[in-house]
Amino acid sequence: LGVTVVPALLVALCKLTMSMFLGVYRKPSLSAQPGPLVKSEGNMTLHCRSEIQFGSFVLHSEELSKAPWHLPGQPHREGSHANFIMGPVTAAHAGTYRCFGFLNHSFYEWSTPSDLLDIMITGENVLLPSSLGYRQGVLRLGKHDTLSCCSESNFDVYHLPRDGQLRGHQLAEGQxxxxxxxxxxxxxxxxxxxxxxxxxxxxxxxxxxxxxxPSDPLYLSAPFIPNLSCFLSSS
Incomplete structure (x- = not known):
């Protein structure tokens, strides 16, 4: 995976599982490069960053039945960070991640966990969705509209992320x-x-x-909401 787990630290953490304190410090941020959608056999970096000078960062996967990954914090002018480099990735790397920070002299006091980050792996052994269609380029305020996605592959499920955001994206059963x-x-x-x-x-x-x-991207303009103050005259 490209990340070293420190055995001594993890043994200590396991012993302190019942007495650990979460939320002692503000939560760090967690982001993915090149993004949350990673090509199979490619590389990705999960970047954990905090405004606090943490001595260490821990990365936890909700799905992988493995010990958390640990890296020393790298100081920078606005706090500290750690880069968890993984690859070549497989479907086993997909899932939900979060990271924590702590000070080395009090490693039983962890920060609040970062916001959850979903990672999905895009394979190259299946046909891409051939099209994502919509009859207009502008959403109509207050109206319901339909996007259609089709493929020559018999997909069971279709996914529709917006602006690269995976959490909360729409799902639809394949017909x-x-x-x-x-x-x-x-x-x-x-x-x-x-x-x-x-x-x-x-x-x-x-x-x-x-x-x-992915299919080819489809950009939809947001509906226009008039500024009602433009139509009000002062009394």
Whole structure:
């Protein structure tokens, strides 16, 4: 995985499991490079960063039945950070991650966990979704609209992230006919928050964390909300 686990530290942490204190410090941030969607056999870096000068950072996977990864904190002008480098990645690396920070002289006092970060692996052994379609380029305020994704692969599930955000993305069951599949995503009622760039991916029930590559991106403009103050005259 490219990250070294420190045995002595983990033994100590295991002994202190019942007496550890979480939330002693503010939560760090956790991000992924090049992003939360990683090509199979590629490399990724999970970047844990804090405004506090932590001596160590711990990265925990919700799915992997392994001990957490530990790295010493690297100081910088605005705090500290650690880069957890992994690769070549496989479907086993997909899942939900979070990181913690602590001071080396009090390693039983951990920070609040970072926000959860979802990582998905995109495989190259399946056909990409061929299209993501919508009849208009602008969402209609207050209306419901539909995005359609189709592929020559018989995907069981289609995924529709917006602006690269995986958490809370839409899911739709794949519909099959004559060796192809498709899914429809209902959007609405339309509001400015729904504007952005959409892509779709397909996956199979047998490997739900391994997605296909992306469809071509589809940009949808947010609906316009007039500024009512423009129509009010002072009395």
């Amino acid at each position: 099959r006919h004559d060796g192809a599949s498709w899914a429809h995503f209902l959007l609405g009622p339309a509001k400015p928050a729904l504007g952005g760039t959409y892509i779709c991916h397909g996956s199979f029930d047998s490997s739900p964390c391994e997605w296909s590559g």
